[in-house]
Structure formats: structure tokens, C-alpha cells
Amino acid sequence: MEEVARTHQWRHQVLIFAFPFGSHPSCLLSLVRRLADEAPAVKFSFFNTSTSNAAIFNDCRRNHNVFPYSVGDGLPEEYVRKQGVPAEPAALFLKAAAGNFRMAVAFAVETAAVEVRGVVSDAFLWFAGEIAAEMKVPWVPVWVPGLRSLVVHLHTDLFRRKLADTVDDKEKVIDFLPRFEAIRKVDLQEGVVHGDLESPFANMLRKMEIHLPKASAVVINSFKEAEPEMFDILTPMLQKLLTIAPLNITPSTSIIADEHGCLEWLDKQKPMSVAYICFGTFLALPPNELSALTEALVESRVHFLWSFRGNPKKSFSKDFLEVVDVQGKLVPWAPQTRVLAHSSVRVFIAHCGWNSVLEAIMAGVPMICRPFVGDNALNARTMEFQWKAGLGLQDGIFTKDEVMKAMNSIFDPYKGAEISRNLKTLKDLALDATRPEGSSTKNFNSLVELLTK
Incomplete structure (x- = not known):
């Protein structure tokens, strides 16, 4: 494959820069693969x-x-990764990223000798815009979260100015931007008005805010019909705004393996009876919340499938593990889109990351949201109060009573049906956007034209 990358007579190449954490690289790869299918004579060099x-x-x-190419991760030799949010690895990666990407790109371009006609990057990697400008080619950053979160980041100065006198008021409502009336100060992403405003991640976001308006086009992993007001706010701030979503949704009949027998177990459950639980690839509940969630599951007698990252014997009580044998199934990984599409799944208990939100919408499964980091709280408030397509928790944490209250609402024939109707409305908007004349399809075709013609 390396020989083909070097010697094949490609029309030109497009450079891709990935941010290697969470769902970011897989979303970017999904978009690149679609582009590659449309332009078989163009080489796509994926740096990660x-x-x-x-x-x-x-x-x-x-x-x-x-073609994948390796970029240095910035980690010292013999660095040992810890469980949990990869804040330190991300900071080390960002510190060295600009130099590492430049070095990797220089080597790959020199050895392949294929003309570069565009640079596509994760929007976090602001320096990609400088590299594209030096090459005199278009720069297309891809924003993996949703429209609302980008509105927040591109208005960081406004938020800091308007909320400067509200240090102790976490519940302060955002009343100075359209359709933010359900969003509170506490729901904003870390690095905007709270947290370490000088951290490597916060500094990266500030540089991104400065550079995005210079991009040839900004791709967002969303469909504008879901949040038209957010789209309208962003449009005059950017040269071109292309909503193309969902980027990372695979068909429920995809070739993704089910190595732990999740679907077989779901086949044995009653329709709309199961709670599917997953908090992403690196998030873990505090012990008190883990106990609260397990107690609620036991008392409610709701059957559950739990994609659990960790050692169950060390994390759960012996009594709960005995309940699992009767009432549930614990697995280290599940084919999430296929699970959510299964007729037995009624509720999705999750951290409310943007990709999980999109997957829940496309499957029509209501969410119970326990936010952790980044845009999670913003998404949770949007799901519960703007779209009325999911439920949050008091103070954003699990207690037994809060979990049972939320599950009772979703399993309630009337309240649950209303949430499901709202989800169907969102799903229909997403499907309309992907039809031949839909907004996502038109925007994708514009992207193909920009990068491959």
C-alpha cells in the first residue's frame, strides 16, 4: 500500500490532520472516506x-x-497512560502538534511528489490553516461537535464580558444570544468562562476562534434544520458554513462486529424494555454515582445492557453482579449504532457527547443525560429543554431517585410517547437533509467540488 501511495499517478492529493482523542478521528475518517469514494483519482493522506x-x-x-501517515503524539518515552479523561496526553499532543504535523507532512509530500490541492483538519488544529496558506490551497476545518457549541466558542469574548460579574452565580441564564434561554453559565464548556482559562486546551480553542473565520469552508457535524438559529448566528462569521451530518453514523446492518453477543441478548428481551448504558471510551462514574445507578436499576427491575470500561469485579458489589446474571448484561464494548437500532432498546443512559446525541436521534431512542466534560452539559440542556427529546438530572449527577424518576418518565406511556415524537421530528429533519436535494447532500457536494475538482 505504501508503494501505491508513492508511485500511483494521482491527480492531486488532499492532506488530512486528525485530533487523536475521543470520537474526533473516526468522525473525520468517515467524512474522508465519503470524499474518497467520490474522487477515486485523488489521494487522501490521513495524518494522525x-x-x-x-x-x-x-x-x-x-x-x-x-493512506494513513503517523504523526508524533508528543508523549515522553515510557509514558504510562492513565484511565479517565486524557487531559495530560491531549495537552502534550497539542504542545508538540504544530511541529510534528509539519515534519510529517514535509516528509510525506517530498517522498510522494503529488501536488497538494487542499488541507482538511479537525477544527481544533488551527495551525492547519497556516500550513494551507503557505501552500496556497483551501483549508477546511471540521467541527465534530454541534452548532451550538461552536457558537459558544466563537463568542468567547462576549461570554466573558457579559458574565464577568456573575462569578458565584452558576445558574445565571444566558439571555444575550437567541435560543440560549435554557442554557446556564454552568452548562458552558470548560475554558470559556470557568476552569483553567490558560490551559493548553483553552489556548488552543482561542487560537481556533481567531483562525476559523479565515477558512475556505467550515464543516460542522450537524444538520442546520435542527438548530436553524445557531446556523444563522454562525453564517455571517465564517466564509462558508457546511453542515454535513451525521458524519459518524454507520447503518444498523453494518459490518461492525458484535463480538460480545449484545444483539443476541437483545433478541431475547421484550420490545422497548431495555436500558442501554454507555459513557464513552474514557469516562468513568464516581463510586457514589455508580452505586446510585446500580441501585436504581435493581429497584426498577429494568433490564439493561451496559458497555462498561473497567473491571466489573472491582467496580460492582457481589450482589449487583448476581443481579446482572438475571436482569442485564455487562460487556467491555458494544456496537452502539446497532444496539440503539434494536427494537428492545427503550432508553439510552449516556454522557451526552455529540455523536451519542446524533446516534440517539437517528435511532429514535430517548436519552438520560449525565454530562461529564466539554459540550456534554450544553448538549444535555439542548436535548431536554430545546428539543424535549431527552431528560437531564438534578445537578447533573446520578442519585437513585433521579435515575428512577427519569426512567419512569421515559417508560410512561404518555410522557415517553411525547419524547419519542420529538425524536422522530428530529430524525425526519436529519433524513430530509440527507436526501438528494437536502442541505447535507448539497453541502457535501460543495465540499467535493472545493477539494477534488
Whole structure:
């Protein structure tokens, strides 16, 4: 494959820069694969850390014109990764990223000798815009979260100015932007008005805010019909805004393996009877919340499928593990889109990351949201109060009573049906956007034209 990348007579190449954490690289790869299918004579050079590339390219799908290249991860030799949010690895990666990407790109471009006609990057990697400008080619940053979160980041100065006198008022409502009346100060992403405003991540976001308006086009993993007001706020701030969603949704009949027998277990459950639980790849509940969630599951007698990252014997009580044998199933990983599409799944208990939100919408499964980091709280408030398509928790944490209250509402024939109707409305908007004349389809075609013609 390396020989083909070097010697094939490609029309030109497009450079891709990935941010190697969470769902970011897989979302970007999904978009690139779609582009590669539309432009078989164009080479797509995908720059990412070797660890991340090994994970996302290991899915049995291959494009003959998409080639992974390794970029340094910035970690010291013999660095030991810890469980939990990868704040330190991300900070180290960002510190070295600009130099590492430049070095990797220079080597790959020199050895392949294929003209570069565009740079696509995760929006976090602001320096990609400088590299594209030096090459005199279009820069297309991809914003993996939703429209509302980007509105917040591009108005950081406004938020800091308007909320400067509300240090102790976490519940302060955002009343100075349209359709933010359900959003509170506490719901904003870390690095905007709270948290370490000088952290590597916060500084990266500030530089992104400065550079995005210079981009040839900004791709957002959303459909504008879901949040038209957010789209209208962003449009005059950017040269071109392309909503293309969902980027990372695979069909429920996809080739993703079910190595732990999740679907077989779901086949044995009653329709709309199961709670599916997953908090992403690196998030873990505090012990008190873990106990509260397990107590609520036991008392409610709701059957559950739990994609659990960790050692169950160390994390759960012996009594709960005995309940699992009768009432549930614990697995280290589940094919999430296929699980959510299963007729037995009624509720999705999750951290409310943007991709999980999109997957819940496309499957029509209500969410119970326990936000952790980043845009999670913003998404949770949008789901509960703007779209009325999911439920949050008091103070954003699990207690037994809060979990049972939320599950009772979703399983209630009247309240649950209303949430399901709202989800169906959102799903219909998403499907309309992907039809031949839909907004996502038109925007994707514009992107193909910009990068491959």
C-alpha cells in the first residue's frame, strides 16, 4: 500500500490532520472516506498518531486512495497512560502538534511528489490553516461537535464580558444570544468562562476562534434544520458554513462486529424494555454515582445492557453482579449504532457527547443525560429543554431517585410517547437533509467540488 501511495499517478492529493482523542478521528475518517469514494483519482493522506490510526483503520473497510501517515503524539518515552479523561496526553499532543504535523507532512509530500490541492483538519488544529496558506490551497476545518457549541466558542469574548460579574452565580441564564434561554453559565464548556482559562486546551480553542473565520469552508457535524438559529448566528462569521451530518453514523446492518453477543441478548428481551448504558471510551462514574445507578436499576427491575470500561469485579458489589446474571448484561464494548437500532432498546443512559446525541436521534431512542466534560452539559440542556427529546438530572449527577424518576418518565406511556415524537421530528429533519436535494447532500457536494475538482 505504501508503494501505491508513492508511485500511483494521482491527480492531486488532499492532506488530512486528525485530533487523536475521543470520537474526533473516526468522525473525520468517515467524512474522508465519503470524499474518497467520490474522487477515486485523488489521494487522501490521513495524518494522525500511530495509536489512533491503528484503532480507527481496524474496521475491515478500505479505500484504495486513503493512506494513513503517523504523526508524533508528543508523549515522553515510557509514558504510562492513565484511565479517565486524557487531559495530560491531549495537552502534550497539542504542545508538540504544530511541529510534528509539519515534519510529517514535509516528509510525506517530498517522498510522494503529488501536488497538494487542499488541507482538511479537525477544527481544533488551527495551525492547519497556516500550513494551507503557505501552500496556497483551501483549508477546511471540521467541527465534530454541534452548532451550538461552536457558537459558544466563537463568542468567547462576549461570554466573558457579559458574565464577568456573575462569578458565584452558576445558574445565571444566558439571555444575550437567541435560543440560549435554557442554557446556564454552568452548562458552558470548560475554558470559556470557568476552569483553567490558560490551559493548553483553552489556548488552543482561542487560537481556533481567531483562525476559523479565515477558512475556505467550515464543516460542522450537524444538520442546520435542527438548530436553524445557531446556523444563522454562525453564517455571517465564517466564509462558508457546511453542515454535513451525521458524519459518524454507520447503518444498523453494518459490518461492525458484535463480538460480545449484545444483539443476541437483545433478541431475547421484550420490545422497548431495555436500558442501554454507555459513557464513552474514557469516562468513568464516581463510586457514589455508580452505586446510585446500580441501585436504581435493581429497584426498577429494568433490564439493561451496559458497555462498561473497567473491571466489573472491582467496580460492582457481589450482589449487583448476581443481579446482572438475571436482569442485564455487562460487556467491555458494544456496537452502539446497532444496539440503539434494536427494537428492545427503550432508553439510552449516556454522557451526552455529540455523536451519542446524533446516534440517539437517528435511532429514535430517548436519552438520560449525565454530562461529564466539554459540550456534554450544553448538549444535555439542548436535548431536554430545546428539543424535549431527552431528560437531564438534578445537578447533573446520578442519585437513585433521579435515575428512577427519569426512567419512569421515559417508560410512561404518555410522557415517553411525547419524547419519542420529538425524536422522530428530529430524525425526519436529519433524513430530509440527507436526501438528494437536502442541505447535507448539497453541502457535501460543495465540499467535493472545493477539494477534488
